Amino acid sequence: MTALQEERTTDDLRALAERAGRELEDATALEILQWAAKTFGDRFCVTSSMEDAVVAHLASRALPGVDVVFLDTGYHFPETIGTRDAVEAVMDVNVITLTPRRTVAEQDAEYGPRLHERDPDLCCALRKVKPLEEGLKGYQAWATGLRRDESETRANTPVVGWDEKRGKVKISPIAKWSQEDVQTYVTEHGVLTNPLLTDGYASVGCAPCTRRVLEGEDARAGRWAGRSKTECGLHG
Ligand code: SF4
Numbered sequence: 001m002t003a004l005q006e007e008r009t010t011d012d013l014r015a016l017a018e019r020a021g022r023e024l025e026d027a028t029a030l031e032i033l034q035w036a037a038k039t040f041g042d043r044f045c046v047t048s049s050m051e052d053a054v055v056a057h058l059a060s061r062a063l064p065g066v067d068v069v070f071l072d073t074g075y076h077f078p079e080t081i082g083t084r085d086a087v088e089a090v091m092d093v094n095v096i097t098l099t100p101r102r103t104v105a106e107q108d109a110e111y112g113p114r115l116h117e118r119d120p121d122l123c124c125a126l127r128k129v130k131p132l133e134e135g136l137k138g139y140q141a142w143a144t145g146l147r148r149d150e151s152e153t154r155a156n157t158p159v160v161g162w163d164e165k166r167g168k169v170k171i172s173p174i175a176k177w178s179q180e181d182v183q184t185y186v187t188e189h190g191v192l193t194n195p196l197l198t199d200g201y202a203s204v205g206c207a208p209c210t211r212r213v214l215e216g217e218d219a220r221a222g223r224w225a226g227r228s229k230t231e232c233g234l235h236g
């Protein structure tokens with residue numbers, strides 16, 4: 001970490017995010033990540049749900065050995081854990097797995113079984129939001145794979161924005177990409193993807209809260225299906 005990176009205040013970071021959001025709107029995903037690598041160095045990480053490794057792959061081109069943060073909620077499909085292990089084995093990245101304070105068994109004992117059915121917001125808060133908050137503490141900036149075309153709630157995602165809740169710069173380098181752009185990148189670069197994507201799932205989250213999508217549904221329709229919930233709280 002450079003002295004300049006060390007000295008930045010929250011106001012500096014917010015101003016940096018707002019300016020970069022305007023200036024990088026037309027930049028490519030790789031250019032955005034190269035800016036992030038240069039600006040934040042090792043105080044920058046990528047978060048990945050291991051639905052695919054597109055952003056991790058792009059980031060590793062901009063910053064070899066980049067930290068890739070994965071939240072292991074204890075409820076993942078085995079295919080997701082397998083994708084995480086494969087990414088760790090073959091890509092030039094440093095995978096960091098965050099775990100919630102309580103195991104699923106401990107949560108069941110304290111809150112009762114299947115909290116995800118009764119109070120998914122609390123379950124996500126305990127198993128995703130809190131661990132990520134703690135895991136991101138040492139970073140000034142984090143990158144996500146959010147895309148504007150995924151759902152209405154993501155339609156205004158900036159390529160670089162300010163994460164007020166965490167006091168960090170939030171980078172969404174593929175915000176402007178379509179599903180077709182993702183597929184093209186995956187094919188051209190042989191990027192690892194979660195096998196569930198070829199088994200009817202369009203978006204992959206925790207097993208109890210994810211189903212296959214039906215024809216004509218948007219990519220996130222299979223998440224918390226039948227509930228008003230559309231986001232886990234990581235991006236709110
Ligand atoms: S997605 Fe479902 S199982 Fe996973 S943390 Fe949220 S409520 Fe719990």
